[in-house]
Amino acid sequence: MKSAQVKITTVLIILFLGVTACTSPADISGTLHGLKKENVKIYLIQPDALKHVAASYLGKVIDSAVVASEGNFEFHNLPTTKEPVLLELAVQPTGKSGNYLQNDDPKTANYMPIVWQSGETLQISAEYNNFQQSFTIDNPSDINTTLLELRDLKLEAYRTNLANKQWQVEEGDELLAKEHAILQYRTVLMTFAENTPHLLPAIIALRWVSPENDYERVPEFLVDQCSKWQKIQPDHPWVKQLCKESAPANLPVLIGDEFPNVELPTITKDTVSLRDSLGKKLTIVDLWASWCAPCRLENRNVLVPLYDEYHDQGLQIVAYALESNEASWKAAAERDGADRWLQASDLQGDDAPFLKKIRVRTIPSNFILDSNGVVIAKNLHGEELMDLVKNNFEK
CATH class of the missing domain: 3.40.30.10 (Glutaredoxin)
Structure with missing residues (x-):
């Protein structure tokens, strides 16, 4: 009789713990609007290195959720860390890997970076077909507000300089015009990174300048960012990686340098x-x-x-x-x-x-x-x- 009571008690405890886990609030949850098909998945991605930020196929997928028919989704599997962590949420078209990130056009980009801290709950809303452009957070923290502002700056810079442009790059003047427009677009992001007091949004701006990690045309920007953040957060691993990338041996001759005598x-x-x-x-x-x-x-x-x-x-x-x-x-x-x-x-x-x-x-x-x-x-x-x-x- 006692053995049966023990078994019943154990089952009740397990059921209680299961109900508690299921009813506990999600760390990150939200609603995806404009769904026109079933079984849409949204992924939670954690970049482990500077080069992984805003880069396709490099960030680590740490959780995924099937979006319900009414558009709701939840994430519970968040990193165990006391420090704020940069994450990326991405919705994927059929056949794409969970960590595929679309960077060609901000209007149709399928992901959005956020900063999450242990104990915080984030409530998100976005449109399926223009995820990054429509992405919002209820009562965002200062740092997430800054990320949303950066997103808006990037979108406006893209509209002004790059959207709907059709350059005939085989023509010399057209190629230079394209390069100038790209530089104008990048300058908006670089100016943001120079002025923001937040490291992680600055990192996002830096990576949006070139998701391909090609800074040949703007190497001075990398050097300046290293100098800035080395004074503020010298022990952050991404600052150390940034400063390694911005070492003179990795960059073209800089403004202010003496040109090599050859x-x-x-x-x-x-x-x-x-x-x-x-x-x-x-x-x-x-x-x-x-x-x-x-x-x-x-x-x-x-x-x-x-x-x-x-x-x-x-x-x-x-x-x-x-x-x-x-x-x-x-x-x-x-x-x-x-x-x-x-x-x-x-x-x-x-x-x-x-x-x-x-x-x-x-x-x-x-x-x-x-x-x-x-x-x-x-x-x-x-x-x-x-x-x-x-x-x-x-x-």
Whole structure:
């Protein structure tokens, strides 16, 4: 009889614990609106490293939930940590992995980063087809409010600079226009990261600048972010990873750096020292190629007029060509009028040792140096480059 009582008591305790667990409030719950199909799943993702943030297939799926027919979902399997943790919620189209994140268009992005802290409950609402754009949190904390503000800034920057743009990138001016628009979009995110007092939203902004982790065009931004957060949260693992990424050996020559002095083989079969070739006032180190349409336009429309007007006043241009065919290089330089200034190449194409030395992979690219060989500006083209040169010679 006692044995039966013990069994009954045990069953009741188990049932009680089960009911308690099922009725305890979810750490994260919400409603997904606009569902037009069944068995939609929403995933909870935890990035373990800086490069995993806002990156497809890299974050760790720690929980998932089937969205009920009325749109409700709940998460109970949250990390056991006392510190605030960055998580990502993602709804997935059919056939996609739980940690697939769509970054091409903020209007249709399928995920949203949030910050969660132990003991906190988050109530979320979003539309299925424009998850990130419509994402809201009831009574969000300061840090989640900041993330929502960042989301809005990104969306507006995208609408202003990139939405519905169709560039014909085979045309030189169109490619430069696209690059300028991308830089304008990135600048909004970089300005946010520079000004926010919150590390995790700054990390999101940094990763949204380039989910592909390519900061070749904005390396100074990485350096500045390392400097900022190293003073505030030096022990955070992502700050340490950020500072490792922003080490000089991993980045192109920075504004404020002294440009490396290298020996360059010229189109006339000579070898020149870059340091000995500096202009008395300014030097443009121009990276180009005969097959690069925007480079060719820059030669004819910008560099030739600048050289003709300011060379006698102390402007020098040193061009390095990513060529493997000497005849094509010479023909392009002569046709563009670019044989007026120093032309150099190792004729090793993309494997050029000079590019490895200055850690550049993308052209058109340039560095503007002062009379001492210090970089004062980079990657200026068209009117921006012409204005910089003109202002330096006429001030």
